[in-house]
Amino acid sequence: MAKINISMSSAILDEIDQARRDLGLGRSEFLRRAATSLLEALAAERRLEEKRKAVDKAITIQDKIAEKLGDWDVERILRRSRDSRK
Numbered sequence: 001m002a003k004i005n006i007s008m009s010s011a012i013l014d015e016i017d018q019a020r021r022d023l024g025l026g027r028s029e030f031l032r033r034a035a036t037s038l039l040e041a042l043a044a045e046r047r048l049e050e051k052r053k054a055v056d057k058a059i060t061i062q063d064k065i066a067e068k069l070g071d072w073d074v075e076r077i078l079r080r081s082r083d084s085r086k
Contacts, residue, residue: 020030 016027016030020027023030025033
């Protein structure tokens, strides 16, 4: 396992020490968990952004198709399709 040295204000270290004591953790375990949580949150944000981009791309494609098709009555088409199945 790698070891690192980090610098932080004594105020933050005091908060970390209080929180880790409350949880019954050592500093290293507390900081490992904190880093893991942040990395998971960042990965989730990246996945969400990728989904947003995919949705935006789909909307753009849908808009281009709608432009090519021109005006059409979706309601009428759906009703006709439903009625034809009866």
